[in-house]
Amino acid sequence: MLIIGEKLSIIAKRVREAMIKKDKGPIQEIAIRQWKEGSGMIDANIGPAEDGGEELMQWMVTTIQEVVPLPVCLDTTNYQAIEAGLRVHNNEWGRPLINSTSNDPERFPILELAAKYNSQVIGLTVGKGGLPADAGERAAIAAEIMARAMEYGVPLEDIYLDPLVLQIATSQDHALKVIEAIKMFQEMNDPAMKTVVGLSNISNGCPKHIRPILNKYYFIMLMNAGLTAAIADAHEMAEAMQEKKLIDDVLAGKTLADAAKMTEITKTLDVIMGKTLYAHSYLEM
Amino acid sequence: MALTGVEIFKLLPKTNCKKCGHPTCLAFAMKLAQRQASLDACPDVSEEAKKILGEASAPPIRSIAFGSGDKAVKMGEENVLFRHEKKFVNPCAFAVELKDSMSDDEINKIVDNVINSEIDRVGQKLRIDAICITNTSGDAGKFESVVKAVSANAPAVSLILSTSNPQAAEAALKAVADKKPILYGADESNADAMAAIAKNNKVILGIIAKGLDALTALTEKIKGLGVEDMVIDSGARTAKEILEANTYIRRAAIKKNFKALGYPVITFAQRDDKMLETLIATLGVTKYSSIVVLSSIEKWKDLALFTLRQNIYTDPQVPMQVEQKIYKIGETTADAPLTITTNFSLTYFIVSGEIENSKVPTRLAVMDCEGLSVLTAWAAGKFTASKIAQFIQESGIENEVAKKELIIPGYVAILSGAIEDKLPGWKVVVGPREANGLPAFLRARA
Amino acid sequence: MAFVAPKETYSGKVFEVTIGADKTAVFGGENVLPFYSFEGNVPHKPVIAYEIQDVPPEDWPETVKNVYEGVSGDPVTWAKYCQDKLNAQAIALRLVGTHPDRENRSSEDAAKTVKDVLSAINVPLIILGSNHIEKDSSVLVAVSEAAKGKNCIIGKAQEGNYKTIAAAAMANNHKLIAMSELDINLSKQLNILITQMGFDKERLITDPMCSALGYGLEYTYSVMERIRLAALAQNDATMQPPMLADVGMYVWKIKETQASEADLPMWGSLKERGIAWETVTAGSLLISGAEFLIMRHPEAIAAVEKFIEELM
Numbered sequence A: 001m002l003i004i005g006e007k008l009s010i011i012a013k014r015v016r017e018a019m020i021k022k023d024k025g026p027i028q029e030i031a032i033r034q035w036k037e038g039s040g041m042i043d044a045n046i047g048p049a050e051d052g053g054e055e056l057m058q059w060m061v062t063t064i065q066e067v068v069p070l071p072v073c074l075d076t077t078n079y080q081a082i083e084a085g086l087r088v089h090n091n092e093w094g095r096p097l098i099n100s101t102s103n104d105p106e107r108f109p110i111l112e113l114a115a116k117y118n119s120q121v122i123g124l125t126v127g128k129g130g131l132p133a134d135a136g137e138r139a140a141i142a143a144e145i146m147a148r149a150m151e152y153g154v155p156l157e158d159i160y161l162d163p164l165v166l167q168i169a170t171s172q173d174h175a176l177k178v179i180e181a182i183k184m185f186q187e188m189n190d191p192a193m194k195t196v197v198g199l200s201n202i203s204n205g206c207p208k209h210i211r212p213i214l215n216k217y218y219f220i221m222l223m224n225a226g227l228t229a230a231i232a233d234a235h236e237m238a239e240a241m242q243e244k245k246l247i248d249d250v251l252a253g254k255t256l257a258d259a260a261k262m263t264e265i266t267k268t269l270d271v272i273m274g275k276t277l278y279a280h281s282y283l284e285m
Numbered sequence B: 001m002a003l004t005g006v007e008i009f010k011l012l013p014k015t016n017c018k019k020c021g022h023p024t025c026l027a028f029a030m031k032l033a034q035r036q037a038s039l040d041a042c043p044d045v046s047e048e049a050k051k052i053l054g055e056a057s058a059p060p061i062r063s064i065a066f067g068s069g070d071k072a073v074k075m076g077e078e079n080v081l082f083r084h085e086k087k088f089v090n091p092c093a094f095a096v097e098l099k100d101s102m103s104d105d106e107i108n109k110i111v112d113n114v115i116n117s118e119i120d121r122v123g124q125k126l127r128i129d130a131i132c133i134t135n136t137s138g139d140a141g142k143f144e145s146v147v148k149a150v151s152a153n154a155p156a157v158s159l160i161l162s163t164s165n166p167q168a169a170e171a172a173l174k175a176v177a178d179k180k181p182i183l184y185g186a187d188e189s190n191a192d193a194m195a196a197i198a199k200n201n202k203v204i205l206g207i208i209a210k211g212l213d214a215l216t217a218l219t220e221k222i223k224g225l226g227v228e229d230m231v232i233d234s235g236a237r238t239a240k241e242i243l244e245a246n247t248y249i250r251r252a253a254i255k256k257n258f259k260a261l262g263y264p265v266i267t268f269a270q271r272d273d274k275m276l277e278t279l280i281a282t283l284g285v286t287k288y289s290s291i292v293v294l295s296s297i298e299k300w301k302d303l304a305l306f307t308l309r310q311n312i313y314t315d316p317q318v319p320m321q322v323e324q325k326i327y328k329i330g331e332t333t334a335d336a337p338l339t340i341t342t343n344f345s346l347t348y349f350i351v352s353g354e355i356e357n358s359k360v361p362t363r364l365a366v367m368d369c370e371g372l373s374v375l376t377a378w379a380a381g382k383f384t385a386s387k388i389a390q391f392i393q394e395s396g397i398e399n400e401v402a403k404k405e406l407i408i409p410g411y412v413a414i415l416s417g418a419i420e421d422k423l424p425g426w427k428v429v430v431g432p433r434e435a436n437g438l439p440a441f442l443r444a445r446a
Numbered sequence C: 001m002a003f004v005a006p007k008e009t010y011s012g013k014v015f016e017v018t019i020g021a022d023k024t025a026v027f028g029g030e031n032v033l034p035f036y037s038f039e040g041n042v043p044h045k046p047v048i049a050y051e052i053q054d055v056p057p058e059d060w061p062e063t064v065k066n067v068y069e070g071v072s073g074d075p076v077t078w079a080k081y082c083q084d085k086l087n088a089q090a091i092a093l094r095l096v097g098t099h100p101d102r103e104n105r106s107s108e109d110a111a112k113t114v115k116d117v118l119s120a121i122n123v124p125l126i127i128l129g130s131n132h133i134e135k136d137s138s139v140l141v142a143v144s145e146a147a148k149g150k151n152c153i154i155g156k157a158q159e160g161n162y163k164t165i166a167a168a169a170m171a172n173n174h175k176l177i178a179m180s181e182l183d184i185n186l187s188k189q190l191n192i193l194i195t196q197m198g199f200d201k202e203r204l205i206t207d208p209m210c211s212a213l214g215y216g217l218e219y220t221y222s223v224m225e226r227i228r229l230a231a232l233a234q235n236d237a238t239m240q241p242p243m244l245a246d247v248g249m250y251v252w253k254i255k256e257t258q259a260s261e262a263d264l265p266m267w268g269s270l271k272e273r274g275i276a277w278e279t280v281t282a283g284s285l286l287i288s289g290a291e292f293l294i295m296r297h298p299e300a301i302a303a304v305e306k307f308i309e310e311l312m
Helices: A013-021 A023-038 A053-067 A079-088 A110-116 A133-152 A173-187 A199-203 A208-224 A234-251 A259-272 B005-011 B026-034 B046-055 B106-115 B141-152 B166-179 B191-201 B214-224 B239-255 B276-285 B298-314 B345-356 B374-379 B385-395 B411-421 B436-445 C062-068 C077-083 C107-118 C135-148 C164-169 C184-196 C219-234 C246-250 C270-288 C299-310
Strands: A002-004 A041-045 A073-077 A098-103 A118-125 A159-161 A192-200 A229-232 B064-068 B073-074 B093-099 B117-122 B123-128 B132-136 B158-162 B182-186 B202-209 B229-231 B266-268 B291-294 B325-329 B338-342 B362-367 B407-409 B429-430 C016-017 C026-027 C047-053 C091-092 C127-130 C153-158 C176-181 C204-209 C243-246 C288-294
Touching: A002 A023, A002 A159, A002 A234, A002 C091, A013 A023, A013 A229, A023 A041, A023 A053, A023 B064, A041 A053, A041 A098, A053 B182, A073 A079, A073 B158, A073 C184, A079 A110, A079 A159, A079 C153, A098 A110, A098 A133, A098 B005, A110 A118, A118 A133, A118 C219, A133 A173, A133 B005, A159 B407, A173 A192, A173 A208, A173 B005, A192 A199, A192 C127, A199 A208, A208 A229, A208 A234, A208 A259, A229 A234, A229 B005, A229 B117, A229 B182, A259 C246, B005 B026, B026 B345, B026 B385, B046 B106, B046 C246, B073 C299, B093 B106, B093 B158, B093 B298, B106 B132, B106 B141, B132 B141, B132 C107, B141 B158, B166 B182, B166 B191, B182 B214, B182 B229, B191 B202, B191 B214, B214 B239, B214 B429, B229 B338, B239 B276, B276 B291, B276 C219, B276 C299, B298 B325, B298 C047, B298 C219, B298 C270, B325 B345, B338 B345, B338 B374, B345 B362, B345 B436, B345 C219, B362 B385, B374 B411, B385 B407, B385 B411, B407 B411, B411 B429, C026 C288, C047 C077, C047 C153, C047 C299, C062 C270, C077 C091, C077 C107, C091 C107, C107 C127, C107 C135, C127 C135, C164 C176, C164 C184, C184 C204, C184 C219, C219 C270, C246 C270, C246 C288, C270 C288, C288 C299
Parallel strands: A002 A041, A002 A229, A041 A073, A073 A098, A098 A118, A118 A159, A159 A192, A192 A229, B093 B132, B093 B291, B132 B158, B158 B182, B182 B202, B202 B229, B266 B291, B338 B362, B338 B407, B407 B429, C047 C091, C047 C288, C091 C127, C127 C153, C153 C176, C176 C204, C204 C243, C243 C288
Antiparallel strands: B064 B073, B117 B123, B325 B362, C016 C026
């Protein structure tokens, strides 16, 4: 399982301020921490980055790779910024990953970059206008992305299909559909297609204290479905691995000695599997 | 049971020849699994695969095109019981009844009303889709002449010919068979004759039997006689009966793959009380009718029912969008504040509702972001500083406002500097993150 | 192949709620989807309350304002008219006049209005605030006390003010409307928060927020269907209170109920159009799960009541 450290995102205030001030300190500190916690790649999310995106992405890539021997996941909708990042990326630490192409025509040219720079690329299975309704629709989009990748000369081994994790607080039924999609994607090629998720989105909008719980248990369920990579909090995922056996036991119908843990896991799995309706206080019910 | 894309793929030639219009056999298979493509598009598929796939890929409710030309109505193909699960596919058609015993004036009036029923609503053209001509006179010649006249006066309108008399059916179809009408009125007593007529004329057969047991027996019999395209009527007429029959039919087709009831349903909603008729039609639209027959055309009734149909058949996965423009809420003057948000309709409804609550007249600039909410639109690069600046500039609003000040949602506070850079002379003010913070915010500034 | 009716039965059931002290009204109690009496038990018809308000309805469109001409100047006369002449099963008194941007009437004024109306009628009373989060939390406390013992419905408790309102409804033995904004998960959350205060879940009414036909109706429709399915199929007790569709207020402010036929000839008669708009909005929300409705136009209410008769 490849963990792509998610912490360097413009959404986080501290990171955003460091990006604006070009202050390497916080960026490198966070990059190093994620590496030590087990990340195999670092996500650099600079947002849409309309202005100065090229310079910012280059600065991010070099700033990160100065201190950690890892490849970078270039996360922006800005084509030029991605290309700029790819130009300075140090491939000695591994090949970069572009986040992302999709079925939106605006995002097709991203594949050109992947081919030109021999980069890996995430294929997000959404089109223009509207979200996929279920796993089948995600797979249909995946097939189109795969076909397009071949046209552009991007090998299928370099594609990570992303079914798009949605917030459980607003789109609960998609939690299970994403798991199904991960299974379907793998069947679509031999060797199996690689898959990736932006994991923490599952708990986006949920109260702070339950976010890690949802993230961890959802991660284990995705892992059991064959997930290859996750953009996630490496620290949380390391914890998840320690709890994996407990979760698997509950999934197998066993009773845990720790009753409180058992309840927490059961309630969370029920919410993920759509057996009970999500509410922020679901653990208290 | 439906096959998955990968299962279908295994039955395809795997040549990636692209003749089907898809880049690979896998992509084609995935489209087939979604029923977004037809197997006919593959010239090289084996007969055996065709047989397996044909059975597996037939939708649980038969797909039938009613009428001809660009106003033909598609029916059937539904996959779910509840619209939140997945889009309801083919919007229910509205037909108005016309009796062959009516005077010429009455008939012409109905025909005119149908032709002129088209209304434009949120970018869609909506209309009464069909005329249901009933053989109330009992006279075959009369029926034939009325059908002929209606067809001549309203050549593009789809027709339902309602008669249980095979001679009348035969006579009337002479003039209109090529328009793919529905011949409604096959029952247990006339099934053989009506099936033969429908088959020879290649029209859709509307069949009626009292109750779902009898209806099942009758569709099976008629299918055995070689008629594939049917619309079905269980004889349900009261609201309670319609709800029960339509629910059982939809469930049997979708959850049990029960082919004998896997046909579009026709519902007769005619009532003397027009408000009640509107409600029976409401039941048909929401609960699984493919055709609702009305007794009359009133513009107010059309508008309400067209709007309902549009609402119910909206794709829940595609966010409803409102038109990009600057909306005025309340009696706005040049001093009224200007706020901006995205064109996701729910965002718009809630934001405009909160502005109304505030009682502060306000301009609300709604920007086309493909129906995404604020934060999602920003992350997807659709609600960015340069796009906002461009929209505000092109709107010409700066000539209407006293103060060039734009209130942006708190969620995109990060954009305030960049928007000011791109909109010289404007001041950007960061508003609340959530719409419910707007009343206090607007009042504090007023 | 013989047809076998694909019946569905559910483990859950909607709570039955009784309101009123003299004459009462009962709704809810079904263990199937709305009006699915062919596969389960639908013991009560949905109840429709006539909406009146504490101040004259100057902001209502002509079609519906005219109906109450001569009685709507005073809430007591108006309430009696609805009860005695229109045979209202229940009356919903909306205290819009308490809104700070309207007449800004005091809690004491509101309490007096409620007492006066209660002493004039014997059908159940629903008491609604002005939908101003802060003001409602004082007004609804005062009116709850004023209506003590009358088994009213108090509304609406929202995320921002539920604590004081729920406490007052609980102390004075009323039912309570919990409203959230078109979000099933937040609706469940609010019901949880209110019951965590010790409020009996069987005294709650869920308002997932109404939307008018053509103005987001499909959101309300689907949220209601999903709430009902959670109550029945998942046996989720937090989603088992009956649901409110507060139809009139949302319908009689949109263009379709106000634009003249002269301006928009394609839209047809303004009067029927307005009534049909309220009728169809109410009818579709009944089908998606509302057990309790608040409406304005007597002809719309009459049509919907006929529809309910036919569905039962």
